[in-house]
Amino acid sequence: MFREKLKREIEIIKSNGLYRFLREKRDNILDFSSNDYLCLSKHPEVIEAVKEGLKYGVGSTGSRLTSGNINHQRLEEKIAEFKETERALVYSSGYATNVGVISALCKKGDLILSDKLNHASIIDGCRLSKADVLIYNHCDVEHLANLIEENWKKYNNLFIITDGVFSMDGDVAPLRDLKKIADEFNAILIIDDAHGTGVLGDGKGTLKHFNLKPSDNIIQIGTLSKAIGGLGGFVCGIDEVVEYLINTSRSFIYSTALPPHVVEGCIKAFEIIERGDVVKELQKNIKIANGIFKKNGFIKENNLTPIYPFIFKEKTMLIAEHLIKNNIFCVGIRYPTVPKGLERIRVSINVSHKKEDFELLCEKIKDIYQNHLNQTTNNPYPLYSRLFSQ
The missing domain is CATH 3.90.1150.10 (Aspartate Aminotransferase, domain 1)
Structure with a gap:
């Protein structure tokens, strides 16, 4: 019965023209699909760093809170230095970072204001949180301000969440205006800079692109799998945010840590980006x-x-x-x-x-x-x- 039900559902997907399948990537193809913007996944220095990291073994063998905390803090120190924040925390993927950070920080009695074109991982993080969610029109600062003006008194905390660079359109969020609104209403600004890190602001990201300095009410999220060329995600901000997430973020607590050789490759990738x-x-x-x-x-x-x-x-x-x-x-x-x-x-x-x-x-x-x-x-x-x- 279950097999037949799934077959019917798959046929519906196909009839709607929405069927997905896995395609093997050929070596001789001109690739305009990869997010490896800086081609660091195949950089000789990164590969050598990965080889050196194999001295720790192939896998981390556990979560960061058990046996998996190996060389990960060195990467977090590098990210915090790179992003000019007090501290950083590494997750197993960018998706896990958004889901884990948003669901841990945003609680019942809080309000999330999310850009209409935010990534699926942000949407899922909002759904998993206990907070109310309002969607503002894409990069529409006036619409966002109106929504906050109408609702802010009803809630304990306000969170404005946006991609830094939007993955399907390539446009950049108006962070300077979003920061002004966040400051005016004492809101927290969460920026998913997955496609901005390594690309904008001399590689440091969208915040740097607008010459904005990290502050107590800004949380930056990123990925290690795009311009960095590796695997994983990260969040960075004030010390208390990271400390809180270590104790409450389920996708951090209950996930096996990144393989240590991947960590070494990511550290080297950040060093290469810093050269400019x-x-x-x-x-x-x-x-x-x-x-x-x-x-x-x-x-x-x-x-x-x-x-x-x-x-x-x-x-x-x-x-x-x-x-x-x-x-x-x-x-x-x-x-x-x-x-x-x-x-x-x-x-x-x-x-x-x-x-x-x-x-x-x-x-x-x-x-x-x-x-x-x-x-x-x-x-x-x-x-x-x-x-x-x-």
């Missing part, structure tokens, strides 16, 4: 991509980040499949990850890409659109527009 060269190289590539993508009509405005959504709506998955046949890997993103009508190819660039790669991508998409989708107009592909009101 690799971040400058990424920013140089973003400028080159901006020019080519704008010239070909795929974007209107220059990007600050390496994430480019090319919105093709219902044609998205067909274009993605044709690109793979041409040895170009770009993931098609559809509902529920993005709203219906805003399906897109998510183009993610990194320091290894060359000008010719960006030109080839544009050329292949135009060829697919005109020769495989039977489009004959001179400019069939859409200009990129942020249709967040829909």
Whole structure:
């Protein structure tokens, strides 16, 4: 009975065009899908650090509160120094960090104000918390301020939660304005800087990009699996936040600690970022991509980040499949990850890409659109527009 029920559910998913499957990544493919923005996952120094870390063994063998606390505090000290905060705490993943931090800190009688386009891990953390949740329109500071003005007196604590860089659109949260609102209403600002760390603010993240200093009412969350090139997540802020999370955050307490050789690789990755060269190289590539993508009509405005959504709506998955046949890997993103009508190819660039790669991508998409989708107009592909009101 259970097997048949699952089969029916899977068929419904397929009939709705929402079926997902795992695809093996080929070595000879031009990859515009990876979040390894600085290509540190394959950096020789990082690999050597990982090899050296194997002296501790392959796994950590337990949670941080039992047998798993090996070299992890060295990484936390490096992150705290890098983010200019009092302290940091490492989790097993970025997802586990958001879920664990939000569900531990936000309680019954509190109010969370969450950006409409926040990552799924933030949404799940809000759901697991006992706090009430209100959603403000994407990056709409006025809407956020109105919601707080109408509700703040009813609650014990206020939490404003936002991505620093939004993973599906590549735009940057208005942190300067969000910080002003947080200060005015004595709220806590939680920033998930998964896609900002290593990218903006000389690599230090979105807060540094706006020249904002860490303060008692700011909590920064990040991942070690994107620009850092490793695995895991982290939270950083004041000492008391970390101390509290060690004692209350379930996804920290009850998870096996990161493998120590991964920890060593992440420490080395932060050291490389601090040198500055690799971040400058990424920013140089973003400028080159901006020019080519704008010239070909795929974007209107220059990007600050390496994430480019090319919105093709219902044609998205067909274009993605044709690109793979041409040895170009770009993931098609559809509902529920993005709203219906805003399906897109998510183009993610990194320091290894060359000008010719960006030109080839544009050329292949135009060829697919005109020769495989039977489009004959001179400019069939859409200009990129942020249709967040829909």
